[in-house]
Amino acid sequence: MCAEVVVLRLGHRKGRDPRITTHLGLVARAFGAQRLVLAGDEDEELFAGLHSVSESFGGSLQTEYTEKPMAWLKNFVKTGKAVHLTMYGLPFREVIPELHNNVPLCIVVGGAKVPRQVYDICHHNVAVGNQPHSEVAALALFLDSYVESPPVFDDAKLTIEPNQRGKTVHESGD
Amino acid sequence: MCAEVVVLRLGHRKGRDPRITTHLGLVARAFGAQRLVLAGDEDEELFAGLHSVSESFGGSLQTEYTEKPMAWLKNFVKTGKAVHLTMYGLPFREVIPELHNNVPLCIVVGGAKVPRQVYDICHHNVAVGNQPHSEVAALALFLDSYVESPPVFDDAKLTIEPNQRGKTVHESGD
Numbered sequence: 001m002c003a004e005v006v007v008l009r010l011g012h013r014k015g016r017d018p019r020i021t022t023h024l025g026l027v028a029r030a031f032g033a034q035r036l037v038l039a040g041d042e043d044e045e046l047f048a049g050l051h052s053v054s055e056s057f058g059g060s061l062q063t064e065y066t067e068k069p070m071a072w073l074k075n076f077v078k079t080g081k082a083v084h085l086t087m088y089g090l091p092f093r094e095v096i097p098e099l100h101n102n103v104p105l106c107i108v109v110g111g112a113k114v115p116r117q118v119y120d121i122c123h124h125n126v127a128v129g130n131q132p133h134s135e136v137a138a139l140a141l142f143l144d145s146y147v148e149s150p151p152v153f154d155d156a157k158l159t160i161e162p163n164q165r166g167k168t169v170h171e172s173g174d
Numbered sequence: 175m176c177a178e179v180v181v182l183r184l185g186h187r188k189g190r191d192p193r194i195t196t197h198l199g200l201v202a203r204a205f206g207a208q209r210l211v212l213a214g215d216e217d218e219e220l221f222a223g224l225h226s227v228s229e230s231f232g233g234s235l236q237t238e239y240t241e242k243p244m245a246w247l248k249n250f251v252k253t254g255k256a257v258h259l260t261m262y263g264l265p266f267r268e269v270i271p272e273l274h275n276n277v278p279l280c281i282v283v284g285g286a287k288v289p290r291q292v293y294d295i296c297h298h299n300v301a302v303g304n305q306p307h308s309e310v311a312a313l314a315l316f317l318d319s320y321v322e323s324p325p326v327f328d329d330a331k332l333t334i335e336p337n338q339r340g341k342t343v344h345e346s347g348d
Contacts (some may be wrong), residue, residue, distance in 0.1 A: 137314030
């Protein structure tokens with residue numbers, strides 16, 4: 001049994017980042033995180049979109065907003081571990097074996113400006129390649145490597161059956 | 175030596191998708207594709223942004239626009255292979271061993287509406303998990319698995335040295 005995995009998204013900007021943060025939330029859910037904590041702008045619409053995906057495809061990604069992400073993070077690391085995804089960090093595949101997945105983990109995903117404190121509060125600063133690319137890609141690769149196996153959503157209303165040529169969707173009750 | 179890897183992005187909408195498509199382009203570059211072909215809206219600004227990243231961090235992601243992506247794709251598969259990333263497809267880790275990387279590969283990334291033809295023209299429809307998440311995440315995981323080793327950009331002006339606690343950036347000539 002793995003302990004909780006939380007994604008903390010810093011510096012969300014409602015006008016500018018809606019799709020990026022939605023993708024982060026969907027990646028969090030699909031690759032095995034249980035909770036998304038949003039900082040920056042509040043965004044109920046974003047949360048509603050994520051909940052509607054869980055409603056159809058199962059699972060229950062918890063969402064919450066924090067006005068004070070640094071205080072939130074300092075509190076989290078009293079009992080859990082935190083890693084910060086940054087292109088300046090250490091290779092993630094070298095760091096992950098040092099993490100023990102019986103302890104809650106927070107994965108911090110930066111926004112436009114990441115406070116210096118984040119680099120210090122987190123136990124590890126980890127990079128998914130030292131090139132500029134995408135926090136969505138970084139989160140997916142990190143979770144894919146960290147989480148033992150992808151989550152299975154037993155309560156899904158819609159389930160997709162892999163298909164070489166088209167779309168096969170089962171509705172629960174099929 | 176691997177043959178060329180091309181990403182074909184369908185249905186780009188200039189007003190709505192700029193950051194998602196930018197992330198796709200950056201992931202393409204960072205994870206070893208050589209070329210981004212854009213369909214949907216033309217977007218010179220997007221291409222300029224991608225070129226400026228290559229200018230600083232090296233490499234030379236080629237960018238081009240096609241008005242007729244289906245004709246472009248039909249022409250490509252005369253000599254190359256094509257895979258379509260879709261949540262409805264077969265598990266990518268099962269498909270990748272069937273691809274031979276001495277043949278050019280096109281990875282098709284859908285937009286809002288993917289024409290049915292895409293499912294038929296492509297040799298494989300592959301899923302990075304059968305859950306809704308992100309084309310950016312899907313492209314990164316696919317490339318990370320497909321490309322033998324991440325690209326090294328010898329002509330970089332800026333190089334990042336992995337750092338556990340801060341930012342270490344070398345300028346060429348350092």
